[in-house]
Amino acid sequence: MVARETASTIFALATPASASAAALLRIAGSQARVLAQKFCGSDWKRRCVQGSIRLPIGTVPCIAWLMPAPHTLTGRDTLEILVPGNVEIVRDLERLLRECGCHDAEPGAFTRLAVEAGKLSLAQAEATLALVTSSDEVSRRRALADLGGESARRLTDLAARLRTLSARYEMSFDFSEEEHALAQEDRLSGDLRALLADLRAFVGREGSQPRREFPSVALFGPPNAGKSSLFNALVGQRRALVSATPGTTRDAIEADAVFDGCACKLLDLSGVGAGDADLGRYAPQARQRALAADVLLVLCAPGQAADCAHEFTALTRQDAALRSRALWVQTMSDLAAQEANPCGLPQYAVSAASGQGLAALREQLGVRLGELATGGSTSLLRLNATAALTMLEVAAADPLAPTEAVAADVRRALTLLDQALLNDAPGDVLDLIFSRFCIGK
Ligand SMILES: Nc1nc2c(ncn2[C@@H]2O[C@H](COP(=O)(O)OP(=O)(O)O)[C@@H](O)[C@H]2O)c(=O)[nH]1
Ligand SMILES: [Mg+2]
Structure with missing residues (x-):
């Protein structure tokens, strides 16, 4: 499928397929020149031109960027067309492009071309994906570091140290004098432990995996606990219906919110x-x-403590670990003084009406969500670094392991790092990586 694309011109919509101010279509391949001439009557120089495109729906204005090969991301002639973001216009234009011999791009096709053209390392390509899908500060920071090549540089340094260490392990077999050999082994294992610490710092939190969706923060409690009011105060706009009539919020209401750089889904x-x-x-x-929920806010208005405690205790019977994810939030603190909560949960007093206590609660939510943030990325760079780390940790943890066995593990770990750094991934791994991209990337 990608082989076909390397010989042809591909196109994809790079903006969301919905009504918007403008829609951007990306075209890469030899047809780009022909199309630029057709739409903008333009000769093929690197520039931005205005033109119009005759479509069945009518003649629509466009702005086009012409980017001649080889100085483009994909290494091919590239045309980017901005048209009014109307779904019908986009559909007509896509049809026209197909008639002109262009093919719909597979997910990640543009990024893959960039990797194949040597314009982007695999690590940077994956960082692009991670950046687009990151939901928290930690992942974003990591993706930017990967994209800028900082992670690759760090791992290159680690691989160089491991290479030296590997050579020293190989040479250590030549020492015959017992005493000398022991001192040598001590130095080797000391250096291996030092390298392990740095590799561990690179890999970051153990078992980090990207989340499929934003973590959820649920507002839970009796009717009239002030859930919808707090929800609106946290989201910053009136989304949920607030009423003195109990039972106003029938189904859960959701909104995206961000606390201290961490995105979450807030549930009323x-x-x-x-x-x-x-x-x-x-x-x-x-x-x-x-x-x-990933974080549970147990909301309690003055006089509701017994009710709340009863409900929360019933939940913990189903999942005792819920306690570690829960915060007790006494609402309407403008009306009554704070009371102790019967469940012994960390406690916050807030007033949606006066705004009192909201900053402290927001801050705590930022902390909780930050703890959930894995900074996860399944990039080859991190996957292989993690695999190498695991392999070396096992080797270093066994004091009885023969030096030959440790040396073999060091060699294997080095191969893993080299593989990640040299973009030397097997074809099926590449297919898997690029299949996770969205179309148009
Ligand atoms: N004084 C005061 N009233 C509040 C506060 N928060 C909510 N209320 C009132 O309490 C009632 C119930 O609030 P609501 O948010 O609908 O509660 P829910 O049923 O838990 O969603 C409404 O009349 C709100 O105006 C607050 O912080 N202070
Ligand atoms: Mg409500």
């Missing part, structure tokens, strides 16, 4: 427990979503 759940106007119709669903 319907009320649980006594006083529910819906007689508990929506409560089971609210309890399920509370159990699944």
Whole structure:
């Protein structure tokens, strides 16, 4: 599929396929010149031109960027066309491009061309993906470091040290004098441990995997606990319906929110427990979503402590670990003084009305979400560095391991690092990597 693309001209929509101010279509390949002439009557020089395109829907204005090979990301002639972001216009234009012999790009096709043209390392290509999909500060920082080549430089240094160490291990077999050999082994294992510490720092948190979606923060509590009011205060705009009538929030309401650089999905759940106007119709669903939350805010208005404690305790019977994910939030602190919570959870007092206590709660949410942030990226660079780390840790942890066995592990770990750094991945690994990209990247 990608082989076909290398011989042809590919195109893809680089902006979301929905109504917007403008839509950007990317075209790479030999047809780009022909199309630039057709749409803008332009000779093929690197520049930005205005033109128009005749489509079945009518003649639409466009702005085109002409980028001649080889000084483009893909190494090929590239044309980028900006048209009004109307779904029909985009559909017509895509049809026209197909008629002109262009092919729909596979996911990640542009980035793959860039890698194949030597314009981007595999690590940088993967960083592009990680940056687009990152949901938190840690992942973003890592992706930017990968993209700028900083991670590759760090790993190159580590690989160079490992190469020297590997050579020293190989040479150590030549020492015959018992005493000398022991001193040599001590030095080798000391240097291996030092290198392990640096490799561990590079790999970061253990088992880091990218999250599929934003972590969730759920607002849970009895009707009239002030959930919707706090939800709106945290989101910063009126999204959820606030009412003195219990049971106003029927289904969960969701909004994206960011605390201290960490994105999350904030959930305003319907009320649980006594006083529910819906007689508990929506409560089971609210309890399920509370159990699944990454951070649970147990909301308690003045006088609701017993109700809240009862509900929260019932949840912990299903999942005892929920306690470590939960915070007790006493609401309407403008109306009543803070009371101790019966569940012994970390406690925050807030008022959605006066804004009191919101900053401290936001800060704590930032901390909690930061702890969840794995900074995960399954890039070959990190995958192989992690595999090498595991291999070396096992080797270093066994005091009885013969030097020959440790030397063999050091060699294998080095191969893993080299493989990641030299873009020397097998074809199926490349297919897997690029299949995770979106179309148009
Ligand atoms: N004084 C005061 N009233 C609040 C506060 N937060 C919510 N309320 C009121 O409490 C009632 C219930 O609030 P709501 O957010 O709908 O609660 P929910 O049922 O838990 O979603 C409404 O009349 C709100 O105006 C607060 O911080 N201070
Ligand atoms: Mg509500």
